[in-house]
Amino acid sequence: MEMHRVHFDILVAELNRVLLETGFTTERAQRLARIFTETTRDGVYSHGVNRFPAFAGQARSGKGMDLHAEPESASDFGVLEQWDGKLGPGILNACVCMDRAVEVARAHGMGCVSLRNTNHWMRAGTYGLRAADAGCIGICWTNTTQLIPPYGSADRKVGNNPLVFSIPRPEGRHFLLDMAMSQYSHGKLDVYRVANRRLPVPGGYDDSGNLSYDAGAIQAARRPLPIGYWKGIGLSMSLDLVASLLSGGRSTYQIAQEEAEYGVSQVFIAIHADAVAGDRMHEIVDRTLADFRAAQPLEGSDPVSYPGERMFRTREENLALGIPVEADRWQEILAL
Amino acid sequence: MEMHRVHFDILVAELNRVLLETGFTTERAQRLARIFTETTRDGVYSHGVNRFPAFAGQARSGKGMDLHAEPESASDFGVLEQWDGKLGPGILNACVCMDRAVEVARAHGMGCVSLRNTNHWMRAGTYGLRAADAGCIGICWTNTTQLIPPYGSADRKVGNNPLVFSIPRPEGRHFLLDMAMSQYSHGKLDVYRVANRRLPVPGGYDDSGNLSYDAGAIQAARRPLPIGYWKGIGLSMSLDLVASLLSGGRSTYQIAQEEAEYGVSQVFIAIHADAVAGDRMHEIVDRTLADFRAAQPLEGSDPVSYPGERMFRTREENLALGIPVEADRWQEILAL
Numbered sequence: 104m105e106m107h108r109v110h111f112d113i114l115v116a117e118l119n120r121v122l123l124e125t126g127f128t129t130e131r132a133q134r135l136a137r138i139f140t141e142t143t144r145d146g147v148y149s150h151g152v153n154r155f156p157a158f159a160g161q162a163r164s165g166k167g168m169d170l171h172a173e174p175e176s177a178s179d180f181g182v183l184e185q186w187d188g189k190l191g192p193g194i195l196n197a198c199v200c201m202d203r204a205v206e207v208a209r210a211h212g213m214g215c216v217s218l219r220n221t222n223h224w225m226r227a228g229t230y231g232l233r234a235a236d237a238g239c240i241g242i243c244w245t246n247t248t249q250l251i252p253p254y255g256s257a258d259r260k261v262g263n264n265p266l267v268f269s270i271p272r273p274e275g276r277h278f279l280l281d282m283a284m285s286q287y288s289h290g291k292l293d294v295y296r297v298a299n300r301r302l303p304v305p306g307g308y309d310d311s312g313n314l315s316y317d318a319g320a321i322q323a324a325r326r327p328l329p330i331g332y333w334k335g336i337g338l339s340m341s342l343d344l345v346a347s348l349l350s351g352g353r354s355t356y357q358i359a360q361e362e363a364e365y366g367v368s369q370v371f372i373a374i375h376a377d378a379v380a381g382d383r384m385h386e387i388v389d390r391t392l393a394d395f396r397a398a399q400p401l402e403g404s405d406p407v408s409y410p411g412e413r414m415f416r417t418r419e420e421n422l423a424l425g426i427p428v429e430a431d432r433w434q435e436i437l438a439l
Numbered sequence: 440m441e442m443h444r445v446h447f448d449i450l451v452a453e454l455n456r457v458l459l460e461t462g463f464t465t466e467r468a469q470r471l472a473r474i475f476t477e478t479t480r481d482g483v484y485s486h487g488v489n490r491f492p493a494f495a496g497q498a499r500s501g502k503g504m505d506l507h508a509e510p511e512s513a514s515d516f517g518v519l520e521q522w523d524g525k526l527g528p529g530i531l532n533a534c535v536c537m538d539r540a541v542e543v544a545r546a547h548g549m550g551c552v553s554l555r556n557t558n559h560w561m562r563a564g565t566y567g568l569r570a571a572d573a574g575c576i577g578i579c580w581t582n583t584t585q586l587i588p589p590y591g592s593a594d595r596k597v598g599n600n601p602l603v604f605s606i607p608r609p610e611g612r613h614f615l616l617d618m619a620m621s622q623y624s625h626g627k628l629d630v631y632r633v634a635n636r637r638l639p640v641p642g643g644y645d646d647s648g649n650l651s652y653d654a655g656a657i658q659a660a661r662r663p664l665p666i667g668y669w670k671g672i673g674l675s676m677s678l679d680l681v682a683s684l685l686s687g688g689r690s691t692y693q694i695a696q697e698e699a700e701y702g703v704s705q706v707f708i709a710i711h712a713d714a715v716a717g718d719r720m721h722e723i724v725d726r727t728l729a730d731f732r733a734a735q736p737l738e739g740s741d742p743v744s745y746p747g748e749r750m751f752r753t754r755e756e757n758l759a760l761g762i763p764v765e766a767d768r769w770q771e772i773l774a775l
Contacts, residue, residue: 180714181548182518212517213551215710240681253731255740260731268677270684278680280673304650304668305641312737314640330667332640337616337746340731341604344614345576347723348606348716354723356730374551378516380684387683387690394692395589395596395676401648404591410673 107433108425114140118155121439125162126170131195138194142226143426146417147281149290150226152428156435158225167365168192168222174199177219177351182211185351188221190366197224197243197369198233204373205237212378218369219352228281228414230371231269235277240374241269246343246367249359251285252326254333257308259325262355263288264342268410271376273385278392279411284339285327292318292327346370443769444761450476454491457775461498462506467531474530478562479762482753483617485626486562488764492771494561503701504528504558510535513555513687518547521686524557526702533560533579534569537707541573544709554705555688564617564750566707567605571613576710577605582679582703585695587621588662590669593644595661598691599624600678604746606724607712614724615747620675621663628654628663682706 109117115136122132139158143151161168172191176184184203188196200216207214224230224245234241247262263283270278287295287306295302295318305314307321307328314328315321321328329335347354352368376384398407421427428436445453451472458468475494479487497504508527512520520539524532536552543550560566560581570577583598599619606614623631623642631638631654641650643657643664650664651657657664665671683690688704712720734743757763764772 178715179548180711181546183548183710183715185715210517211547212515212519213549215549217715240684253734253743255736256734256743257737258734260734260743266674268674268681270677270680278677280677282667282670282673286667286670330670331618331622331665334618334622334666337618338602338604340727340745341606341614341616344606344724344727345604345710347727348576348712348720349710351716351719354727356727374519374681374685375516376684379514379519379521379553380687383687384684388680391676391680391683391690391692398589398592398594398596400591401593407589407592407596409676 105430106427107430109428109433110425111140111144111422114143114426117436121159121436125159135192135194138229142229144418144421145414146421147226147228149288152432152436154225156439159439162192167363174218182207182214183349184216185349186216186218188218190220190222193222193224196221197230200369201230201233201241201243201371201373204371205234205239208239208373208375212375214373216371217346217349218371219350220366221369222365222367224369227265227267228279231267231279231281232277234373235269235271236275238271238377240376241267242372243267243370244342244346245369246346246355246358248364249355250327251329251336251339253336257326261329261336261339262343264339266342270388272388276415277411278388278409279414284329284335286330287327292322296322441766442763443766445764445769446761447476447480447758450479450762453772457495457772461495471528471530474565476762478565479764480754480757481750482757483562483564485624488768488772490561492775495775498528503699510554518543518550519685520552522552522554524554526556526558529558529560532557533566533705536705537566537569537577537579537709540707540709541570541575544575544711548711548714550709552707553682553685554707555686556702557705558701558703560705563601563603564615567603567615567617568613570709571605571607572611574607574713576712577603578708579603579706580678580682581705582682582691582694584700585691586663587665587672587675589672593662597672597675598679600675602678608724609721612751613747614745615750620665620671622666623663628658632658
């Protein structure tokens, strides 16, 4: 596949142009273009430029998305706030809600903002990084439509809800766990299927119900594996229930009643860790990560890396060399 | 293995006797005896009576545990509180902290109490149920010593930190996720090894580095599998970092520097969901769980069950028939 390396500013400018032509205001177009670009810069291609044409398409069709909607506070009790996303763009809604959680955390130690009637927030890690940039621990998640079968069934009943933990570190080198509940994302299975490569660990079941390393067979059977089998199912259900309860929004089974996925529910928690950990925070994190990185790699394995470590290396490389964009994708965006 | 069925009240009374003779005050002995019995009643034998003799032994030796220590609030900022467990009994410390988180949540929507210098809390789910009994969503976790190797290494660097989500339901039939980060607990591997049974899903690596269904081979290699391979490692690290940062206590690598596991760090979060979800809470949860339970079981599989569902059935059976205790274990307790 032919790749272009596109400079960060050029990518922002090009996405911005498309978004302006789509009808977003100057300020909203700029914020969206920047986040799609940052996502791509960090190597999360599936939710960056590769997803951008579909996002622009949805915005132009207006299906399930109101370009100009602003999220509104619907109710609150202490540090718990419930917001209504009014089907605005998921990225913008989520930024407002994590920023609000940070604001509450700075005043009261912790803030928990739940959000209903919102749309796909693209890269989950965006909002964790946002909390960490503001000096807070960030914990957030979203529900999705039904994508994963429970253990012992082939019926897809549970969402592939991404869960994020972020911990601030100096110079933006944050600890960032950004994980969905399936062992592999759909995009990752695509990559292995197209390359005809065996998955490193089992990724689901094939049509005969056997655990499989074959991405194509798993996709054909529509039986991706949740992390930890029954455990990932339980975690995914927990996230869905808490998100729908707190936000008053739809839970996974309700989202699945519509043909397209929209109107999802999310939770944004910020913790003002400085307030209790103080100056020791960075030292504690650094020492823990240093001990982890001292793990001896197995023969043929890469050195271990903590969540966020490789992302930061990819970011630096992409800032230095330009952000890789598939040639076809770049043409597609230029033509939007 | 021969089993006795012991009535709930008789088990409480017997454990209470041992704890009084161990030196606990009347009130503390009663609370501990009750929680060990409830844990066994709910089918979590590994952290109920089966663990009780070791607990009593540690209490009698005084190693790393102060029988009479009360946890103390060390600092706070808004809804964030940091407590010092002063190496008191883990169960009692954890109860105080979850109760305090609930108190803060009732006043301010959410409470987050972190606890350092504490001891093994036995069954993690105890504190989730406690929050749910008080009408709150409970989220809590503890760190542990180093037990799991990261993906691509055989060095055990990461804790097997249990994570709990509880959601209140009527009549105590709470949703309760209580999961550690390894696919199987050590106790569960023991059961399969002794019975010479194949694990239902891979549980770790053998000495040759192959994924294995053989509990004995996994234990010999000391390479249990985390849920989701690299994903469970990332989640476990997140929980450890947040627990040690918020509590100011030890992180997993520091706990591992001692021969025995003590002085761990924990987090207790309670969310006063009623305040925003109101009367709709039970209906939302019921409908979501009903949809989940409608999943068609695969041929030869049991019907799917949500976290906490089987536990409640076990509880009812054990209350009706008596709580199963291995004959040898019962003799051991009677002789303590």
